[in-house]
Amino acid sequence: MIQSAPPLIEIRSITKRFPGVTALSDVQFDIREGEFHSICGENGAGKSTLMKILSGVQTEYEGDICLRGEPVHFRGTRDAESAGISIIHQELNLVEQLSVAANIFLGRELTSLGFLDDREMERQAAALFAQLECSITPHQLVGELRVGDQQLVEIAKALSLKTSILIMDEPTSALTETEVERLFRVIEKLRVQGVTILYISHKMEEVFRLSDRITVLRDGRHVRTLDREQTNPREISHLMVGREIEEVNLGGERSPGKVLLDVHDLSLPWPGHARQWRLDKVSFSLREGEVVGVAGLMGAGRTELLETLFGARPERFTGEILLSGESVRFRHPGEATAAGLAMVTEDRKRLGLFSLMSVRENITLCTLPEVTSAGLISGAAEQTAARESIDQLGIKTAGPEARVTSLSGGNQQKCIIARWLRTKPAVLLLDDPTRGVDVGAKAELYRVIDDLCRQGLGILVTSSEMPELITLCDRILVLCEGRLTGELQREEFSEHRIMELATTGIS
Numbered sequence: 001m002i003q004s005a006p007p008l009i010e011i012r013s014i015t016k017r018f019p020g021v022t023a024l025s026d027v028q029f030d031i032r033e034g035e036f037h038s039i040c041g042e043n044g045a046g047k048s049t050l051m052k053i054l055s056g057v058q059t060e061y062e063g064d065i066c067l068r069g070e071p072v073h074f075r076g077t078r079d080a081e082s083a084g085i086s087i088i089h090q091e092l093n094l095v096e097q098l099s100v101a102a103n104i105f106l107g108r109e110l111t112s113l114g115f116l117d118d119r120e121m122e123r124q125a126a127a128l129f130a131q132l133e134c135s136i137t138p139h140q141l142v143g144e145l146r147v148g149d150q151q152l153v154e155i156a157k158a159l160s161l162k163t164s165i166l167i168m169d170e171p172t173s174a175l176t177e178t179e180v181e182r183l184f185r186v187i188e189k190l191r192v193q194g195v196t197i198l199y200i201s202h203k204m205e206e207v208f209r210l211s212d213r214i215t216v217l218r219d220g221r222h223v224r225t226l227d228r229e230q231t232n233p234r235e236i237s238h239l240m241v242g243r244e245i246e247e248v249n250l251g252g253e254r255s256p257g258k259v260l261l262d263v264h265d266l267s268l269p270w271p272g273h274a275r276q277w278r279l280d281k282v283s284f285s286l287r288e289g290e291v292v293g294v295a296g297l298m299g300a301g302r303t304e305l306l307e308t309l310f311g312a313r314p315e316r317f318t319g320e321i322l323l324s325g326e327s328v329r330f331r332h333p334g335e336a337t338a339a340g341l342a343m344v345t346e347d348r349k350r351l352g353l354f355s356l357m358s359v360r361e362n363i364t365l366c367t368l369p370e371v372t373s374a375g376l377i378s379g380a381a382e383q384t385a386a387r388e389s390i391d392q393l394g395i396k397t398a399g400p401e402a403r404v405t406s407l408s409g410g411n412q413q414k415c416i417i418a419r420w421l422r423t424k425p426a427v428l429l430l431d432d433p434t435r436g437v438d439v440g441a442k443a444e445l446y447r448v449i450d451d452l453c454r455q456g457l458g459i460l461v462t463s464s465e466m467p468e469l470i471t472l473c474d475r476i477l478v479l480c481e482g483r484l485t486g487e488l489q490r491e492e493f494s495e496h497r498i499m500e501l502a503t504t505g506i507s
Contacts, residue, residue, distance in 0.1 A: 006069065008033040008165070008196055009054070014063035016049055018406055020398030023049040024061070027222045029215050031198065036191060038199045038207045041217035041240050042441065044396045044408040047200045048090060050217070051167045054198070055087035056080035084164035088154045088171050090200070090409050092349065096143030101125040103142050104157045128156040131189075133182045146299070147347050148179060155183065166190065167198045170409070172206065177499075178297065184210070204233035216240055250450040254474055257288030259325075260458040261309070261427055266319035268301075268308050268482075278304045280482045281319070286427065286458040291449065293469035294462040295498050296479035302462040303346055305479070306429045309460075310343040311336045323427070337366065342425035344417055346432040346462075352416040353404055360386040360400035362415045367422045389418035394444055410441055417445070421452070428452065430461040434468065446472060466495045478502050 007030035016024040024046045031037050039047045052058040054065065056074030065072055067083060074080045077087075094103050101121040102109075110117045110124075118139075125138035134152055142150060151171065158166055172180045187197060187210065201207055207214060208228060216223040216239040223239050268279040279301045286292050294302045307313045309321060311330025321328050323339060330336040333343070345351040354362055363386045364371060371381035386400040393414045397407055404415055417433060430449070434442050449472060453459055463469050469476050470493045478486040478501035486501035 007031060007066075008068060010064075010066040011050070011054075012064040012066065014050065014053060014061060014065070016046075016053065016058065016061045018398075020402065021406070023220050024053075025220045027063075027217070027220070029222055029225045031196065032212075034191070034194050034196055035212040036187075036197045036199060036210050038201065038211040038214045039217065040201070040207060040214060040236055042410075044219075044411060045217040045240070046220040047217055048169055048408065051087060051169055051198065051200065054080070055085055055167055057087070081161055081163070085167065086158045086161045086163040086165075087167040088151075088158050088169060090170040092147075092150050092154055094142045094150055094153060096141065096350075098142060099139050100136055100142055100145075100153055101138040103153055104128065104138075104160050106157075108160075124160070125156065128159055131159065132156060132186055134179070146303075152179070155186070159186075163195065165196045165198070167200075169200045170202070171199075172201070172203065180206075204236065207236070208233060218242055250446065250471070254289055254291075254453060256290035256474065257456065259285050259287050260323070261286040261460070262322035262325075263309070264320045264322075266305075266308065266317060266321065268304055268313060268317045269315050270482075271315070275481065277482050278315075279308065279317070282479070282482075282484045283319075284477055284484065284487065286460055288456045288458055289453055290475070291453050291459045291461060291473045293473035293476040294460065294479060295466065295469055295476055296462075296502050299481070300479040300502065301482040302479060303431055304482075306343060306431050306460065306462065309336070310341055310429055312343070337423060337425075340426035341429065342420035342423050342427070343429040344413075344420055344431060344433050346435060348409075348413055348416055353412055355405050357404060358401050359390070359395070359397050359404050359407070359415055362404045363389045363400075363418045363422065366419055370422075385422065389415075389422060392421075393418050393448065394441070414441075414445075417448075426457065428457050428459045430459065432463055433461065435464065442468075466498050469493075469498070470495070 009031040011030065012028050014024050014027045015022070027046070027050060039051070041047050049058065053061050056077040056079050059075055072083065080086070095106065098106070101118070104125050105121045110120050112120070122138040129136050132152055132155060136145070136149055136152060142153060145153070155171065172183060190197065199210065211228045213225055213227055214231065214236060215225040216236060218240060262285045264283050266279055266282045267277055270276055270278045282305065284292070294305060296302050304313065308317050311332050328339060330339070354365065360382055364382050368377060371378050371385055383400055390397060390400065395414045395418065396411050404412060407415070413433065420428065434445055449459060461472060474490055476488045476493060476498065477484060478488065478498055480502055488497065
């Protein structure tokens with residue numbers, strides 16, 4: 001526990017307004033030097049906005065910030081970095097067309113005799129990844145990496161700045177358990193070096209494992225700041241939502257119907273890789289009114305399985321996919337959608353959101369014929385459809401016309417889910433659908449999934465959180481290195497058994 005000392009950072013009456021929304025209202029608390037300080041709150045509570053102010057991303061606001069006793073007002077991220085503050089954003093800010101090393105040193109490129117010194121940048125990048133205990137190749141293009149590895153590139157980029165105050169906004173949201181443990185070891189090294197860490201997370205086990213103090217924001221206001229030893233996860237959750245978190249009760253046992261999706265010996269090649277196959281002879285079925293989970297570590301093939309079913313993989317697969325008894329081989333997601341499939345991707349920023357469009361446009365994009373008359377989109381019909389979805393999923397927004405990027409990460413994800421629900425699919429593919437969604441909203445999404453299932457949908461869902469799959473699913477398929485290593489019935493569910501199958505492949 002960090003003892004009482006003059007504050008490193010004082011946040012004084014910070015208020016931030018966006019059109020139609022007050023993101024922060026009179027927020028004030030302090031941060032001590034060398035402490036691990038968690039910032040908790042529901043999506044839309046103002047956590048990320050406050051961290052963007054501290055890191056110079058947001059420059060217009062009311063109130064004052066004092067750093068080491070001196071007032072500061074950063075004009076940009078360079079000012080914050082010069083003061084020793086850097087941020088790892090929840091939504092990754094990487095240039096996919098550049099190499100890993102080039103991204104780490106972007107704007108701070110190393111030169112020799114007037115030329116870019118790629119060799120030295122790659123050497124230093126490799127040293128950073130050695131510190132992170134991962135094997136990412138510095139010359140590889142960032143666009144070729146999965147989300148988890150891109151997150152690690154962001155962390156390496158922040159470490160390269162030799163920061164004294166490191167802000168982490170949901171840094172483990174796309175990491176496997178092994179990668180999370182590796183990150184925690186790095187965090188401990190940084191703390192020994194005296195780095196102050198501000199940490200945003202919805203995961204109470206992380207917050208209570210690492211924190212010295214915990215600050216709770218709700219609806220843009222500061223609720224309380226507590227020493228970790230003075231509180232518990234239930235109290236923090238209650239402070240976050242202003243009410244007790246309900247236990248998730250999904251009702252009685254489900255009664256699955258006929259087979260909707262039948263997959264036989266599905267294999268997906270991996271050209272140039274020693275393993276040769278991203279998926280290797282995977283077989284399973286999915287019935288009406290059933291939720292089937294797909295578990296596995298990063299790289300096990302969870303996302304690749306869903307993308308193959310949805311016609312979103314460039315490689316040609318072998319095996320057979322039967323939809324309602326008919327053999328299908330979708331060449332494009334449009335064909336899959338027309339046949340009654342829908343897919344919510346794990347990476348909402350790159351593959352889900354249309355960032356220049358409004359909430360309304362993002363929700364209705366796949367179902368425009370429903371709101372079109374005589375070749376023209378009916379604004380009134382589109383508004384009605386969008387409001388219906390906003391109400392259904394409890395999307396927090398200033399209105400249908402708000403820019404979708406003005407929403408918190410969890411509410412952006414809800415917009416994507418709403419878009420696909422409007423297509424009225426028979427089979428819904430959900431790839432880590434609650435990633436970045438807070439504790440107060442997860443139960444609501446679970447009930448939406450359960451209701452859809454009881455209406456007859458077949459739902460195939462992946463998740464990086466085993467308790468989520470255990471809560472939602474009737475059966476769980478476990479993948480290990482592209483192979484199906486186990487299929488568990490509800491009475492067989494346990495985190496230990498899932499992890500055993502995901503890591504060793506022992507049936």
